Amino acid sequence: MSAPIPPHLAAMLDASDDVTRSNAWAAFLDEYSKLLLNVTRRTVGSHDGAMDRYAFILDQLRDDGFRRLRAFAADGRGKFTTWLVVVARRLCVDHHRHTHGRLQADQDSTPAQSLEHVTRRNLVDFVAAEIDLEQMRDGKRPRPDAEVLREERRTALRHVVAKLEVADQLLLTLRFEDDVPLGKIGPMIGLHSRFQVHRRLSAVLAQLKDGLEAHGITEP
Amino acid sequence: MALTDPQHLSPELIAAYLAHETSAEEHRAAQQHLVACTACRRDVAEAVALTADPRPRRWIAIGIPAAAAAVALFLLLPGQAGRPDGMATRGPGTEGVRQFSTVMPAEKAPISVDSLMFLWRSEGRGAHYVLTVSDENGDVVWTAETSDTSLVLPRGVDLKSGHRYYWYVDALLDDARSSTTGVREFSIRP
Numbered sequence: 001m002s003a004p005i006p007p008h009l010a011a012m013l014d015a016s017d018d019v020t021r022s023n024a025w026a027a028f029l030d031e032y033s034k035l036l037l038n039v040t041r042r043t044v045g046s047h048d049g050a051m052d053r054y055a056f057i058l059d060q061l062r063d064d065g066f067r068r069l070r071a072f073a074a075d076g077r078g079k080f081t082t083w084l085v086v087v088a089r090r091l092c093v094d095h096h097r098h099t100h101g102r103l104q105a106d107q108d109s110t111p112a113q114s115l116e117h118v119t120r121r122n123l124v125d126f127v128a129a130e131i132d133l134e135q136m137r138d139g140k141r142p143r144p145d146a147e148v149l150r151e152e153r154r155t156a157l158r159h160v161v162a163k164l165e166v167a168d169q170l171l172l173t174l175r176f177e178d179d180v181p182l183g184k185i186g187p188m189i190g191l192h193s194r195f196q197v198h199r200r201l202s203a204v205l206a207q208l209k210d211g212l213e214a215h216g217i218t219e220p
Numbered sequence: 221m222a223l224t225d226p227q228h229l230s231p232e233l234i235a236a237y238l239a240h241e242t243s244a245e246e247h248r249a250a251q252q253h254l255v256a257c258t259a260c261r262r263d264v265a266e267a268v269a270l271t272a273d274p275r276p277r278r279w280i281a282i283g284i285p286a287a288a289a290a291v292a293l294f295l296l297l298p299g300q301a302g303r304p305d306g307m308a309t310r311g312p313g314t315e316g317v318r319q320f321s322t323v324m325p326a327e328k329a330p331i332s333v334d335s336l337m338f339l340w341r342s343e344g345r346g347a348h349y350v351l352t353v354s355d356e357n358g359d360v361v362w363t364a365e366t367s368d369t370s371l372v373l374p375r376g377v378d379l380k381s382g383h384r385y386y387w388y389v390d391a392l393l394d395d396a397r398s399s400t401t402g403v404r405e406f407s408i409r410p
Contacts (some may be wrong), residue, residue: 038270081271086231086263114246126275160221166251173255180265181394187268189251190240193365194348198392213337 005073006031006080013066013073025062039088044096047086056095057088092101093175123169131205133157153217160211168204177188184202228287229253229260238267245383318399320391332409333379339370343399345389353377353387361385 005013008028015021032155033054040053051076059107072083127133161169171189174180182194182201191197229237229250236242237250251379323332323339337350351371353362362377379385385408389401 009397034403035270037264042266075232075236077232077240078237079271080235082238082267083231083235085267085270086234089263089266090231165249166255169255170251174265175259175396178258178261178265181346182392182396183346183394184265184268187272188264194394195350195365196394198396198398198403201396 003077009073009080013070029058032081032084035084036088043089043181050111052099053092053095056098057091060091060094061087106196108186123173123177124154124161127161127172127208128154129156130176130210131212135218153212156212156215156217157208160208160215161216163211164207168207171197171200171204209216229263232248232264234260234264234267238264273354316398319402320399321388322389322401322404325404328405328407330407332408333373333381336406336408336409337370337372338387338389340389340401343393346394347391349392350390351387352390353385354377355386356384379408383406383408 005066007025008031012021012024012028015024019044036057037050040050040057044050044053067088070162072080115117161172164172171185174185175182180188182197185197186193189197191200233242233246233250238246242250245346254264320343321341323341324337324402340349343349348365348367349369350363352360353373354360361379362373364371373379384405386405387404391399
């Protein structure tokens with residue numbers, strides 16, 4: 001069920017005259033400035049930089065008759081503060097781009113195929129380390145060339161990871177690629193506690209080992 | 221990254237995703253995108269970090285004074301603390317798992333249900349714990365999660381006088397390491 005639109009936001013969007021709108025904007029700032037400043041401080045180290053970004057965000061939120069804020073109201077799903085954090089972060093990126101030119105690739109990544117390939121390869125590297133892939137035995141090849149064997153194992157692991165449910169791929173990515181603590185992964189994938197995340201992670205790692213076993217790669 | 225960049229999840233969709241208000245199809249598509257998109261994962265992680273609700277407390281935390289008293293008790297009665305040898309286990313599944321000590325109730329101690337308090341040694345910052353209490357049949361009579369190192373039994377849990385009960389605490393750290401106290405025993409004083 002959707003949360004109601006916050007009263008200050010509703011008042012601002014519904015205001016029929018400038019005074020009412022201005023008062024509602026002031027109330028909105030009282031309510032959300034702390035959160036917005038938290039966002040800007042986490043994206044830039046200096047106080048001045050954070051304040052510049054804060055001012056930029058406010059300008060952009062007011063722009064074009066609160067166009068961005070109306071987008072949240074029109075959709076009406078989720079928590080307003082969640083939406084506001086994401087919008088503020090992206091406006092910080094825009095501000096950086098306006099003042100310093102385009103960002104480096106890692107801050108401006110897209111899910112293009114090439115990047116996806118890199119991401120998948122990275123994830124496979126992290127997961128390979130987690131399940132100690134190098135120590136597993138390959139029953140089909142008693143004395144293979146080490147490099148060839150390593151690459152074959154990684155290819156097998158890549159296939160097994162690709163066959164996982166997308167939610168489990170996201171779990172592995174968050175845990176091993178992004179190094180997100182278990183307690184913070186839960187809300188990101190819809191699990192309620194770090195224990196549930198831990199259990200799910202254990203199950204997924206076991207599933208990976210089973211999948212590798214099907215490729216003839218087993219634990220010593 | 222423009223706000224409406226079609227290559228990224230929209231802020232509206234991220235808000236809906238984290239509130240579980242997406243359709244099944246949207247949910248799956250969002251997760252598929254997140255697997256491949258570092259920028260959107262960062263947005264989601266920041267949104268979670270900055271808007272998290274205060275942790276709900278579904279148990280009765282004892283607080284600092286009681287914890288201090290318990291530590292004092294532990295120091296005064298070192299022999300009464302949980303078995304440091306870590307030999308107790310709850311059967312298959314915990315062999316080789318790192319063990320940590322309980323403080324009270326003392327092993328096999330008869331205790332009044334009104335004064336029953338569970339206390340264990342900390343496994344360090346960031347540790348979370350699950351306490352499980354079971355009866356002589358192995359049926360779980362109460363379990364609770366906490367980041368504290370102490371819990372008291374809620375009033376609704378009925379432990380019978382003269383009966384024996386078993387308890388253990390599992391700890392989980394943010395780096396996914398886990399440890400356990402192994403099974404401990406106490407009885408309710410008639």
